[in-house]
Amino acid sequence: MKTALAILVLLVAGAVVAGERDTAWSPVVYPEQRLPLVFSHAKHLARGATCTNCHTDAQRSRSAVDNLIPTEAACRACHPIDRNQPDKQATPIAACAACHLGFAKDQPVQRVYLTPSPLKFDHSAHGKQTCESCHGDMTKVDLATTRQLPTMSSCFGCHRQDTGDCTVCHLAKIGGLMETSFPHASLVPSSSSLGDMHGPGFDKDHKQQARRLDATCNACHDRSECVECHQGVVKPADFHQANYLLVHAVEAKRGKPDCSACHRAQTFCVACHERSGLGTRGDTQFNSRDPSQQFHPPGWATQGMGPNLHAAVAKRSIGSCASCHREEDCLACHSAEAGALKVSPHPPGWRGSMRCRALDRGNRRMCLRCHVTDDELGCDWQK
Amino acid sequence: MLRSACVVAAMLLASIGTPRRAHAYEFWLRARTYGQAYQLREYRLVGPDLFLGRHRISQMLALRIYDIGDLAAARKLARMPDHGPRITWQSYLRIDHDFGTFTSGRITLPGPIRRDALDVIPELSESVAELDLMYGYLQVDGLFDDQLQVQVGRMLIDDGWATGAFDGGAAKVQLPVPIAVSASAGLRVRAASPLGVGSYELDGTSGAGCREYVEGPTPGTGSWQLIDRNRAIHNSRLSSDYEYCPQREVRQPTIGFSLATLHTHGVSAEVGYRRTWSETVGVIGPVDRLDYPDVGLYPNEVGQAPATGVNEERLDARVHTDVHVGSVTLLPYADARYSLLHGLIDRADAGVRVQKGDHSIEPAVEYFFPTFDGDSIFNAFSLEATTDVRVAYQYAPSGPLRAHASGWLRTYDDTPGLPRVAGGLDGGIEHTFGGAWRARVDGLWDDGWGGRRVGAAGDAAWKGHAPVWCRGRVIVLGVNEDDATSALSRKFVTSSAVVSATFKIAETIGVHAIAETDYDAIHDLQMRVIGVIDLAFAPEP
Numbered sequence: 001m002k003t004a005l006a007i008l009v010l011l012v013a014g015a016v017v018a019g020e021r022d023t024a025w026s027p028v029v030y031p032e033q034r035l036p037l038v039f040s041h042a043k044h045l046a047r048g049a050t051c052t053n054c055h056t057d058a059q060r061s062r063s064a065v066d067n068l069i070p071t072e073a074a075c076r077a078c079h080p081i082d083r084n085q086p087d088k089q090a091t092p093i094a095a096c097a098a099c100h101l102g103f104a105k106d107q108p109v110q111r112v113y114l115t116p117s118p119l120k121f122d123h124s125a126h127g128k129q130t131c132e133s134c135h136g137d138m139t140k141v142d143l144a145t146t147r148q149l150p151t152m153s154s155c156f157g158c159h160r161q162d163t164g165d166c167t168v169c170h171l172a173k174i175g176g177l178m179e180t181s182f183p184h185a186s187l188v189p190s191s192s193s194l195g196d197m198h199g200p201g202f203d204k205d206h207k208q209q210a211r212r213l214d215a216t217c218n219a220c221h222d223r224s225e226c227v228e229c230h231q232g233v234v235k236p237a238d239f240h241q242a243n244y245l246l247v248h249a250v251e252a253k254r255g256k257p258d259c260s261a262c263h264r265a266q267t268f269c270v271a272c273h274e275r276s277g278l279g280t281r282g283d284t285q286f287n288s289r290d291p292s293q294q295f296h297p298p299g300w301a302t303q304g305m306g307p308n309l310h311a312a313v314a315k316r317s318i319g320s321c322a323s324c325h326r327e328e329d330c331l332a333c334h335s336a337e338a339g340a341l342k343v344s345p346h347p348p349g350w351r352g353s354m355r356c357r358a359l360d361r362g363n364r365r366m367c368l369r370c371h372v373t374d375d376e377l378g379c380d381w382q383k
Numbered sequence: 384m385l386r387s388a389c390v391v392a393a394m395l396l397a398s399i400g401t402p403r404r405a406h407a408y409e410f411w412l413r414a415r416t417y418g419q420a421y422q423l424r425e426y427r428l429v430g431p432d433l434f435l436g437r438h439r440i441s442q443m444l445a446l447r448i449y450d451i452g453d454l455a456a457a458r459k460l461a462r463m464p465d466h467g468p469r470i471t472w473q474s475y476l477r478i479d480h481d482f483g484t485f486t487s488g489r490i491t492l493p494g495p496i497r498r499d500a501l502d503v504i505p506e507l508s509e510s511v512a513e514l515d516l517m518y519g520y521l522q523v524d525g526l527f528d529d530q531l532q533v534q535v536g537r538m539l540i541d542d543g544w545a546t547g548a549f550d551g552g553a554a555k556v557q558l559p560v561p562i563a564v565s566a567s568a569g570l571r572v573r574a575a576s577p578l579g580v581g582s583y584e585l586d587g588t589s590g591a592g593c594r595e596y597v598e599g600p601t602p603g604t605g606s607w608q609l610i611d612r613n614r615a616i617h618n619s620r621l622s623s624d625y626e627y628c629p630q631r632e633v634r635q636p637t638i639g640f641s642l643a644t645l646h647t648h649g650v651s652a653e654v655g656y657r658r659t660w661s662e663t664v665g666v667i668g669p670v671d672r673l674d675y676p677d678v679g680l681y682p683n684e685v686g687q688a689p690a691t692g693v694n695e696e697r698l699d700a701r702v703h704t705d706v707h708v709g710s711v712t713l714l715p716y717a718d719a720r721y722s723l724l725h726g727l728i729d730r731a732d733a734g735v736r737v738q739k740g741d742h743s744i745e746p747a748v749e750y751f752f753p754t755f756d757g758d759s760i761f762n763a764f765s766l767e768a769t770t771d772v773r774v775a776y777q778y779a780p781s782g783p784l785r786a787h788a789s790g791w792l793r794t795y796d797d798t799p800g801l802p803r804v805a806g807g808l809d810g811g812i813e814h815t816f817g818g819a820w821r822a823r824v825d826g827l828w829d830d831g832w833g834g835r836r837v838g839a840a841g842d843a844a845w846k847g848h849a850p851v852w853c854r855g856r857v858i859v860l861g862v863n864e865d866d867a868t869s870a871l872s873r874k875f876v877t878s879s880a881v882v883s884a885t886f887k888i889a890e891t892i893g894v895h896a897i898a899e900t901d902y903d904a905i906h907d908l909q910m911r912v913i914g915v916i917d918l919a920f921a922p923e924p
Contacts, residue, residue: 027781168464175411175447197743199779200813200823201787208716208736208745211543212703213643213651223539224413224445224475227517230546231582233441233479233510234417234913241840242879243901243909245423247862249869253833254805255751256771256791260545264586266759267574271506275435275485277426281503283490285428293428297870312798313868315766316832318753320868322587327760334760345764358726363692363757365630365663365681370760374685 028185030146031115036101040142051131051138053077058131061123065116068123075099117149118171118182166219178220189216203238204257230262253320260319269323279324301333303341314345327369335370351379408453413445413919421911423485432906436483439510445919448472455525467525474519474536481510509574509581516578518548530557537572540639542655542699543718544730547583548572549637563645568638571659571694575632585659585694587755587762588631629664630758635694636660652702659694661758694757696723712738722754725762729754734773741780747773769793783815795832801867805831811840819847827860834864834872850887856880877903893917 044054052059054070061068075081079092086096086105097103102110132138134150141148155169170187171179180187188198202209210217210226217226229236235244252259252269263269274282278295287293294300299307314321321330333341350356356379360367364377371377418440425433450456451470458466481487486507490500501507520536532555540547551569558564574581641655666683681688699720706713714736722729734747752768755761775789788810795803807829815821823842829835838860846852858879866872883897895915902908 165465173411174409176409176449177411197738197777197779199743199777199787200785200811201775201777201789202779205775205789207543208703208714208734211701211716211718213653213701214703222411222413222445222447223473223518224443227475227539227546228415228443231517231580233439233477234419234915237881237883237897237899242856242858242881242899243860243877243903246875246877246901246903246906247836247860249864250829250834250836250862253865253868254793255753255769256793256805258544258751260586262582264582264584266586266588267506267509267581267584271504271509272423274504275500275507276424279504282500283425283492285426294870296868297866307800309800309867312801314764316795316798316801317868318761318765321764322755322761327588330760330764334763347766354726358724359757359762362696362724363694364687364689365692365758366760366762368681368688370763372682372687374687377687 025146025149025151026187028182028187029119029152030117030149031184033115033146034111034113035143035145036110037112037143038099038101039144041138041144042140042142045139058123059127062125064119064121066123067114069112069114115184118179118187119169120167120171121169166216170219175222177222180220232262252323253317255317255319265319265322266326270326273324280326280329303333303343311345331369336376337370337372340370353379408448408451410446410448411919413443415443415918416916417441417443418914419912420483422909424906435485435488437481437485438483440478440480440482442478444476446472446474446476465525466529469524471522471524472520473522475517476519477513477515477517479510479513479515481512486511506581514578515580517580531555537578538567538569540571540637540657542657542697542720543701544720547585548580550576551637557645561645561647563643565641565643566639569636571635571637573631573635585756587759630661633661633664649706650702650704652700654698654700656698658696660691661694662691663688692757693724696757697721697729698723710739714738724757725752725754727752727754741778743777743779745773745775747775749773767796769795785813787811793831802832802865805829805833807836820845832865832867834862836863837861852885852887854881854883856882873905875903875905877901891919 054074055068056070056074057066058068072081080088080090080094081096082088082094083096085094086103088094096109100109126134134154135144135148138144138148159168166178167176173179178187209215229239240248251257259265259269270279273279274284276282277284278286285293286295288295288301291298296310299309301310302308330345331340333343334345336342336344344350346356360377360379367377420436420438422434423437425435427433449469449471450459451472455465455467455469458464486500488500489497490503491497492503501511516537518537518539520534520538523533526533534553535551537548537550538553540549549567549569549571551567553565553567555563555565570576571585572583573579574584637657637659639655639657641653643653644651663681666681666688697720699718701716701718703714703716706715715733716735717731717733719731720729721727728750729752731750732747734745736743736745749771750768751771753761753765755765771791771793773789773791776787778784778786788808790806790808792806793804795801795805797803807827809825809827809829811823811825813821813823821844823840825840825842827836827838827840838858840856840858842854842856844852844854856879858881859876860878861876863874864872879899879901881897881899883895885893885895887893895913895917897911897913897915899911899913900908901911
């Protein structure tokens with residue numbers, strides 16, 4: 001097993017070292033663009049143009065849906081474009097092919113496709129910021145793409161990420177949850193997001209992500225979704241895969257995954273085990289007094305000499321005992337009352353131990369289940 | 384007193400009777416109706432197993448009502464972030480009805496005596512006909528310049544290891560320093576609470592206090608005994624001690640406090656405290672024992688029974704941090720829970736998630752010591768802690784190929800006859816093809832305490848443009864149960880096939896159908912069918 005673990009660690013380390021992809025710009029937030037254009041921001045800025053010379057509406061825009069890309073009319077302010085002279089030679093350049101990639105006479109010009117970003121964004125509210133603070137240094141950029149749009153992490157340079165109110169920027173649907181389904185794709189947390197990427201193992205392993213104080217689960221998921229699975233009445237098929245009833249004993253005995261995250265042994269498990277004839281109260285054919293009908297193996301509960309296996313198993317997996325037995329079953333032997341076998345379950349040094357004192361101080365009712373008389377109670381040897 | 388009451392009543396009536404402006408609040412409703420039909424086995428040592436029908440109808444209703452009173456409407460219209468008072472309602476109601484023979488059938492006890500299954504196994508009542516309010520609370524945000532949040536109603540308690548709920552109130556105050564103080568108080572939700580939920584109970588006390596005093600030949604010479612299983616059960620609290628378990632029905636006051644960091648970049652931490660206790664009911668002294676019917680639970684001849692007992696008392700702490708080193712993000716965390724009732728740490732874990740691009744790897748250590756409700760004697764039998772070492776890996780790019788793998792190892796105390804370790808590996812690869820098809824293959828191997836399992840699963844899903852989605856899965860698993868606890872431990876191979884389809888009737892309305900067949904040499908072929916009407920259907924990505 002150690003070898004297998006070592007191989008796993010090596011494989012994983014290798015995969016991590018193998019490199020990363022640029023995932024900061026979500027294709028859902030910034031949908032794919034088609035820009036069959038030739039353009040250089042660097043050259044325009046070098047010639048003294050400012051951002052607002054061309055993006056005239058940017059400072060007034062209040063919505064991410066606004067199209068702030070300059071139109072041909074804006075270019076004409078400097079470029080003497082004439083549609084009747086597609087090859088026109090001029091300074092600054094005015095030929096259609098100078099800007100329109102693959103331009104050919106008598107052929108339709110390739111269209112520019114820009115799908116609006118599914119975000120709320122108010123340019124006018126960011127007027128005090130420089131354009132570069134969000135869009136970066138454009139003096140080195142030719143054609144601007146989604147890579148010149150701000151990423152979420154750059155927003156967090158100024159805005160707090162732990163407010164939990166994702167819908168300040170992301171679109172909300174009725175009820176206030178984030179809209180995650182769009183015609184072009186669905187929005188799910190990515191690896192570049194807040195440490196909550198929903199990989200293929202996420203459904204079984206999201207404890208730590210959910211436990212973070214700044215967890216953003218409730219931005220997309222209503223709390224009822226958590227309860228529906230964790231306190232549910234329908235077997236979650238991805239978690240407890242088919243025929244789980246038959247094979248669950250292996251996991252239950254280990255308590256891995258942690259059954260108590262969703263189930264209570266003393267209600268959920270006991271009810272089903274009893275009804276299935278595996279308990280002590282229902283229509284069971286098991287009989288602890290008849291060796292041929294015992295559920296547990298020979299030597300399970302022996303007094304005096306014998307393996308008395310149940311002691312070791314109870315010590316290791318008391319949770320699985322509680323999934324069938326009620327406290328009374330243990331009391332039959334372990335009670336210190338008159339008439340009982342008075343087999344002490346306590347380890348050496350129990351009396352006087354911190355645990356004994358803590359339990360006795362907190363809830364003596366538990367002690368009273370076995371110890372009735374006053375001199376039996378308490379954790380003080382001298383009593 | 385009466386006069387004051389009349390004045391208040393008159394004011395209330397006047398308030399109700401006054402015409403007022405109608406408001407249309409924004410609300411969100413999520414409703415799901417599950418219908419399930421399947422059979423469960425009643426195992427027989429002699430002859431074939433019996434089959435018990437389980438027919439379940441479950442209705443879930445989640446409701447969110449936003450901005451009650453339109454207090455935040457102006458800012459919403461102006462596209463400004465929320466600020467100032469906002470009132471919200473959130474609730475989740477569930478109706479669950481099980482009308483098959485599994486819960487509603489009869490059981491033959493030795494005698495033979497025929498009894499309703501519910502009389503013999505009261506725990507079954509959790510699913511017979513339940514109306515559960517899982518949570519439902521009114522929340523007021525943004526009070527005192529966004530410094531105070533107040534909640535009233537049924538709220539969830541979740542320390543990350545188990546979920547419960549309480550009926551009461553909670554407040555969260557943001558201090559001038561980046562710390563928030565929370566306090567809550569109320570009654571813990573039990574199965575016996577109004578619209579109570581059994582799964583919110585602290586575990587370990589199914590039969591808490593369900594004992595009876597059986598009188599001896601002369602008054603006062605009797606003893607406390609387990610309830611006689613062969614006694615006639617009349618299903619009446621007045622005539623049967625069997626269902627007289629008042630310790631399970633007594634109110635459990637609970638209080639909680641926490642200190643948490645707020646808006647601290649890169650690090651978040653919380654320290655919390657919760658205490659739940661209950662009155663001792665059924666205290667009985669020597670004189671009471673002479674009365675009939677005897678309804679006492681705890682002997683108290685010399686005042687040995689306490690007036691109250693603690694059911695849980697815990698301190699918990701957690702810390703999460705974010706560290707960015709070049710293109711690598713480190714997310715270390717640590718959590719611990721100390722049970723003051725048991726005088727020990729019962730839960731702890733620590734680990735670090737390392738993310739680089741689309742890859743993440745998370746080594747972690749987890750510690751667990753089983754603890755139960757303070758009333759449960761299982762606390763006395765819980766003696767051994769376990770520590771797990773775990774490594775999980777994920778590859779989750781936005782591209783078509785995704786993968787995960789994990790491995791874990793646990794060691795136990797050295798006990799003759801029992802395996803000393805347990806551990807396992809699992810992993811899987813998922814691939815999408817052109818957006819419509821998705822295929823996934825998973826593998827599993829584990830061994831040690833509990834048994835050995837080796838298996839694989841193949842999964843294919845199709846989501847085209849049509850309003851129908853389909854998914855199929857095949858699983859083959861070999862199991863070799865360890866024989867330490869059961870004389871019936873088995874070695875078998877089981878295979879399963881699951882087919883599911885979703886039909887989108889209209890926007891946000893869908894119908895899901897799931898059919899499952901399982902085959903194994905022990906039980907032969909089994910089938911299960913589930914239907915779901917989903918009134919808040921949103922397709923999975």
